[in-house]
Each structure stands twice: as C-alpha cells, then as structure tokens.
Amino acid sequence: MENKVPSIKTPLPGPEARKILALDHQFVSPSYTRDYPLVAGRGRGACVEDVDGNVFLDFAAGIAVVSTGHCHPEVVRAIQRQAETLIHMSGTDFYYPLLARLAEKLTQITPGQFAKRVVFGNSGAEAIEAAIKIARYHTRRHRLIAFLGCFHGRTLGALSLTASKAVQRRGFGPLLSGVTHVPYPNPYRCCAGHGAAECDCDCTEFIEKQLLRTAVPADEVAAIVVEPIQGEGGYIVPPPGFLGRLRQLADRHGILLIFDEVQCGMGRTGKMWACDHSGVAPDILVTAKGIASGLPLGVAVARAELMDWGPGAHASTFGGNPVACAAAMETIRLLEEKYVANAARLGEHVMARLADWPQKHPLVGQVRGRGLMVGIEIVKDQKTREPHPEARGIIIEKAFQKGLLVLGCGESTVRLMPPLVIEREHADTALEILEVCLSEVES
Secondary structure (H helix, E strand, C coil): CHHHCCECCCCCCCHHHHHHHHHHHHHCCCCCCCCCCCCEEEEEECEEEECCCCEEEECCHHHHCCCCCECCHHHHHHHHHHHCCCCCCCCCCCCCHHHHHHHHHHHHHCCCCCCEEEEEECCHHHHHHHHHHHHHHHHCCCEEEEECCCCCCCCHHHHHHCCCCHHHCCCCCCCCCCEEEECCCCHHHCCCCCCCCCCCCCCHHHHHHHHHHHCCCHHHEEEEEECCCECCCCCECCCCCHHHHHHHHHHHHCCEEEEECCCCCCCCCCCCCHHHHCCCCCCEEEECHHHHCCCCCEEEEEEHHHCCCCCCCCCCCCCCCHHHHHHHHHHHHHHHHHHHHHHHHHHHHHHHHHCCHHHHCCCEEEEEEECCEEEEEEEEECCCCEECHHHHHHHHHHHHHCCEECEEECCCEEEECCCCCCCHHHHHHHHHHHHHHHHHHHC
C-alpha cells in the first residue's frame, strides 16, 4: 500500500463508500464533524486505503492520534499478545502489572524532578476532568482560568474550559461555574500591534494586574489550564517566555498550573512534550491522543502530594485497560527510540520547505509550528490578515480529491499533523499536493 501513495482509482466517494455514508447518515449522530467523505478501510504507516481501494497520504493521523503510524507492526504485536492474556480487569478495583508499570514510566518521562502519581481514563476529555477534580480537591478552591481559542474536550467540565468554537458550547448550559477565559498570546495577531517576530506579549500581566484584582480573587483560583501550543485554536505557538511567566504567576498566588498536552504531547513537536521547549514543568500534565497509537487512553500525571484524595474519590472502569496500556508502553518505546527525533528532523524539513510560501502565495498569511505540528494560516489579505475560512475549506477538499488527508483548525488554518513515522518523501509529496491546491484556489 505504501508504494503507491496517493493512488485514487474512483471518483470520491466511491461506490462502496457511498453505501457506508448512507448507513452512517441514517444511524450515526449528526453531531460529528466530517470535512470530506473518507471511508477508511485499512491503514499502514502514513497511508490509509478506503473501502474502494483508493490510497491516501495521511497528514491528519486520526487527529494526531496514530503517532507511530497506522498499525505499526510492533504495536500490533503488543496488542495481540496482551489480548491473548488479559483484556480487562478494571484497575479501579483490582491490580495488574501493566497499569503500575505504565504509571511508573509516565512519571519518568514527564517534566519535573519530583514525585508524581498517575490517574487513568479513556480520553483527553476524561483526563482533563480528572485534572479539574485534583486541582479543586487539593486546593479547596473552585475557580479555573483557561484561554480563548482553547480546546480541552466536550464532557461538561472539559467543555466549560473549552473556548474554541461557539457551536461546541451552544445549548449545553449552564456549564461549570467559576471558569474565566483570557486571551491566548498569538504573535501573528499581537495585541500590541507588533509583528510576529517582535511580539513578546502575553496575558500574564492582564491576569495579574487586572483579572485577579478586579473580578477573580486569586485565593479562589484552583488552577490555570493551558495548552503549551494551542491545537484546535489554530496551531498557535506562543511567545518564548509565556509558559515561564505563567509558572511564576501561578507560584506567586498558590495556583496550580495544568498543561494540556493531549494534542501537542507524545513527541509531536520534536520533543516528548511541547513544554520541554520552554523548560517549564506543570503541576499536572494531561495527555491522550498519541499515547497509545490509536487505542483509547488518557492520563493525568500530577505531583504526588496533589493526589491526596482517598479511595472512591475518582476512578474509571475502563481507564488504563490492559490492552491500551500494552499499546502505550510499546508506543513510548518507539517514540523514545526513534520517532521523537524523526518528528524534529522532518519538522525542520517541512518548515524549511514552507518558509517562502507567504511570499509565493497571497493566500498564506503565516506558517508556524514545531516538529510535526504545523499550521498554515489562510487569509484574504496578507496586510489585513483577515481569515479566509472559505478558501481553507476548498483547499482541504481539493487535497482530499488528490489523495492527501489534512484538516483545519482555528478560523482558517490548515494543520499538518502526520504520523511521526513519515519519511522525507512523504513530506515532499504532501507539500507538493498542497501547493497545487493553493495555486488552484488562488487562480
């Protein structure tokens, strides 16, 4: 399959895909967002074959989930071995080796030279819910500070933090009380009017000198929740000092700092954690997506002293499932062995290839990212920087028709989030297809 990528044999969607689409439209919730009618049949590495035999180059990776690629043979073997031994026992009521060993491994690879503990769930949203409960329980405070443009999940507590798109919150109120949103620093749209290269603005001064003095008492704030690189909000890389200043602010007021590394963690940025680029350690780190190469698993890793709750305070029937733990252990081994380094190396290559796109393409406002977490912002006018979501949608659809899978984020950004196993040939092919799509829309 990987030797013929992309290879489109039928009009899209093909005849078999149309049958599945009809079934899906009849029986599956209409709340799901599908940008194009891909009906996946099988996958391997950086490739996906649909049910009609069309082969696509995958630069979406199941929304940054299949970090080691689709069906990595060593991950598959780990899953098979575990499935033959023990599929489920529920780590909330019983013990099994993999749960403890994975917890130990996670405390070793997450930032911060201090004792930690791990709580398991099935997704990023569940892990965020756990982090909220840890922060509130330990501090005995109820308020939370989050950021505009952030995405932390769709369960009620996580949704209360999320401020990515109004449609995600509309109709579900009242949400969790005590949540305040502040601007996320975006150098491309600097609040002080500086250019992207000169911008060093962030919201920490606003939080401390305005918010905490006028509306939100600091001694009632349990935690600040932040994505080290904003994902669904547009793949926004904040100014270099942002996380450090946020850490200092939190420490001054006894506020916990929670990093949501659900999308930007697990090697995606060319380091195991996006916060590693700044050298700042959180009190609680949340991750999911790429942790188990596609199996459902989410974790919150916290300072050990923060988990002072007793038995029954929090648990999950399926969280830390033995098969998911086996996949995670093998995924982490592969990431440490070669794929984090590959993300850094290929990310540099991709960014170098994209560097002159704003000069070559009037639709491209900015290219930004770290490692294999890259955003291309599409604008109507480079001077006004007005977002162009319509053009972004057309580019994504054209890419699909040509055999490249990409998704959007933010108001008008195309995001590149391929499996971390891609080779230079994959990157070059993807960028060539994307550039053709851009040129077609511009013409």
